[in-house]
Amino acid sequence: MKAGDKKSVFMALSKLGGISNGVKEYFKIAIKSIARRRVRSWLTTIGIVIGVFLIVSLLSLSQGLKNAVLNQLNMIGKDLIMIMPGDISNFTSLVSGDELSDEDIKIIEQTEGVAKVVSIDYTSVVMRYNNQKKTVLLYATDWRRGLDVFKNDVGWSLADGRWPAPQKNEIIVGSIVASEMFPSLRVGTEAVIKGRKFIIVGILNSVGSKQDDSMVGIDSNIFASLTGERTGAKQAMAKLKAGYFPDVVAEKIKSNLNENRKRQMGQKETDSSYTVLTSEKVMSIVGNILGIIQAVIIGFASIAIIVGGIGIMNTMYTSVTERIKEIGIMKAIGAKNKTITTIFLIESGIFGMLGGLGGTLLGVLLAKAIEIYFQVHPLFYIKADVSPQLILFSLTFSFLVGCISGYFPARSAAKLKPVDALRYE
Amino acid sequence: MEPLIKLENVWKKYKLGETEVSVLKEINLDIQPGTFATIMGPSGSGKSTLMYLLGLLDIPSEGKIYMRGQDVSEFSEDKLAELRGEKIGFIFQQFNLLQNLTALENVMLPMIFQQVPEAERKDKAMKLLESVNLGKRINHKPSEMSGGEQQRIAIARSLANNPEILIADEPTGNLDSTTGKMVMEILTKLHREQNKTIVVVTHDPNIAHYSRNIIHIQDGLIVANHFKNEEVLWAENGKTNLKNV
Numbered sequence: 001m002k003a004g005d006k007k008s009v010f011m012a013l014s015k016l017g018g019i020s021n022g023v024k025e026y027f028k029i030a031i032k033s034i035a036r037r038r039v040r041s042w043l044t045t046i047g048i049v050i051g052v053f054l055i056v057s058l059l060s061l062s063q064g065l066k067n068a069v070l071n072q073l074n075m076i077g078k079d080l081i082m083i084m085p086g087d088i089s090n091f092t093s094l095v096s097g098d099e100l101s102d103e104d105i106k107i108i109e110q111t112e113g114v115a116k117v118v119s120i121d122y123t124s125v126v127m128r129y130n131n132q133k134k135t136v137l138l139y140a141t142d143w144r145r146g147l148d149v150f151k152n153d154v155g156w157s158l159a160d161g162r163w164p165a166p167q168k169n170e171i172i173v174g175s176i177v178a179s180e181m182f183p184s185l186r187v188g189t190e191a192v193i194k195g196r197k198f199i200i201v202g203i204l205n206s207v208g209s210k211q212d213d214s215m216v217g218i219d220s221n222i223f224a225s226l227t228g229e230r231t232g233a234k235q236a237m238a239k240l241k242a243g244y245f246p247d248v249v250a251e252k253i254k255s256n257l258n259e260n261r262k263r264q265m266g267q268k269e270t271d272s273s274y275t276v277l278t279s280e281k282v283m284s285i286v287g288n289i290l291g292i293i294q295a296v297i298i299g300f301a302s303i304a305i306i307v308g309g310i311g312i313m314n315t316m317y318t319s320v321t322e323r324i325k326e327i328g329i330m331k332a333i334g335a336k337n338k339t340i341t342t343i344f345l346i347e348s349g350i351f352g353m354l355g356g357l358g359g360t361l362l363g364v365l366l367a368k369a370i371e372i373y374f375q376v377h378p379l380f381y382i383k384a385d386v387s388p389q390l391i392l393f394s395l396t397f398s399f400l401v402g403c404i405s406g407y408f409p410a411r412s413a414a415k416l417k418p419v420d421a422l423r424y425e
Numbered sequence: 426m427e428p429l430i431k432l433e434n435v436w437k438k439y440k441l442g443e444t445e446v447s448v449l450k451e452i453n454l455d456i457q458p459g460t461f462a463t464i465m466g467p468s469g470s471g472k473s474t475l476m477y478l479l480g481l482l483d484i485p486s487e488g489k490i491y492m493r494g495q496d497v498s499e500f501s502e503d504k505l506a507e508l509r510g511e512k513i514g515f516i517f518q519q520f521n522l523l524q525n526l527t528a529l530e531n532v533m534l535p536m537i538f539q540q541v542p543e544a545e546r547k548d549k550a551m552k553l554l555e556s557v558n559l560g561k562r563i564n565h566k567p568s569e570m571s572g573g574e575q576q577r578i579a580i581a582r583s584l585a586n587n588p589e590i591l592i593a594d595e596p597t598g599n600l601d602s603t604t605g606k607m608v609m610e611i612l613t614k615l616h617r618e619q620n621k622t623i624v625v626v627t628h629d630p631n632i633a634h635y636s637r638n639i640i641h642i643q644d645g646l647i648v649a650n651h652f653k654n655e656e657v658l659w660a661e662n663g664k665t666n667l668k669n670v
Contacts, residue, residue, distance in 0.1 A: 022538070022540060025533075025534075025537045029523075029526070032526070036525060325521070329521045329522075330523075330534070331482075331506055331509075332480070332509060333509070333510060333534060333535040333585075334509050334511070334535050334539060334586070335506060335510075336502075336538070337502060337503055337506075338503070339538060417483075417502075418482045418483070418502075419477050422482070422517075
């Protein structure tokens, strides 16, 4: 490298170092200006705070919901079909408490392409262990017929202990039951449910959803005698025979069940009261619904953010007017137009970022609060997914909105003539 | 001998509604290096406008301005700002410090615009403030200081980039006579010890006493430009020059 080249590289580097040094000082100048008008600064950021708050809280909750549902679905192997009473498009029928009858289960089993059907029932009960009482989800299935489906297709595995024997007072517990609900829980010890003693024979590894990790697995025959519900099931899982397509078999199951119901109750065939789902179908439904919800959230939140940006623009114009003389002084002592623009752009960018920080903080707090609420009142298991990408996006976006809003005011500041600015009273 | 700043046939006109007003008319003025000059004139004489042109804060409507032989009359705002930052230091009647910044930060500001590295500018700013006896007040804001102290900060700031010329617009206008005297003595010392070129703009004849080169301006015209002694103070290349006006 020639001496001349070295010199010019050094000059360029020191200029860059100088510029970055300068930017640090401009940040200081901007922050001091913002701090001088505290109330006005807070009011300025409110619009952005609200917009970012909406984005962070609602998107994290909806993403958490999506993850929870998809996690559940991921459990289901590709060759499993879920059957539930009630129509998924008719919300009231879903929550009506209808059950699949024993006859329904038989029909499913006899449908072409179905290798095996496992019926599933569940209810909330209080479990007593070591003088502690907690509400758990009692999850009943026929161990004899269904255990290998759960092991192979649904992905259950043991962390400790063994699988329960059918028709015995033996239970297995989910990972959260052992780790969080009853921390002293050990395999081989006793728990009491509805006045009956059960031996805990195994603890499951986490299956990925909070709901399933909080369940206590019991044989359906025992469940029947415990709860008095001798027939029916809340859900059924059908395992496909090899070589059959899930969608095709699902349709067949649905039409068989509906035909039977029609025969029994004389209802129109189009009045479907069964939900038969393959995992792919559910994933795409969930994906679509949540996608629309998320788009709507982003739409509304963006409006709030734009309004917030206008607020920043207004404050910046006011700030420029108040500091006309200061701008003149800076120009007199050597500040170029670009420098003045940079100083004001940084100030408006900071407004944006403060709004972003405030909104993100509030959004995370709300999302976590809702999560905790549903932990205490387990109507619904939801975990807020506050991803680093979401936070980074919110902060960057709000900073950019701030900068864009401040562009025109900053330009008008830079255009001021030093003489006019210095003379301004 | 090339002047530091040369105004050649300079006019400054403003449009007031339909009429055009000439605030400066046919100004021819040389400021030689090492001069301590005072521009004197009553209110409305155009002395402030002349100061703005000498300080490259404004450009003439007609005529040319040269800085060290370079024609700056049609320079862009940015080029003028760069020149001002490098070569000109300002001291204003109202001090014109940035209220949000401390004394040290105010003095460092011109150096930031010239991309001087942080350690260097901090060191220089501290030395400058010490030289005006404000070494113990570097972290105070202008609002916490007296007028005299603020003007001393302004003087320190004006020296930040080691300018070739200092331009002071009524530097004692907002100060009592004792403090004003102190400020003028600082300027005199700078001229005597560092051979700084200084231009003071004032209406006060007492202030004019401090310099030998007096330029009188009235109604936009320079009516007199003389030295109190015939001997000129500056020396260049070992030669002293006499000048009769």
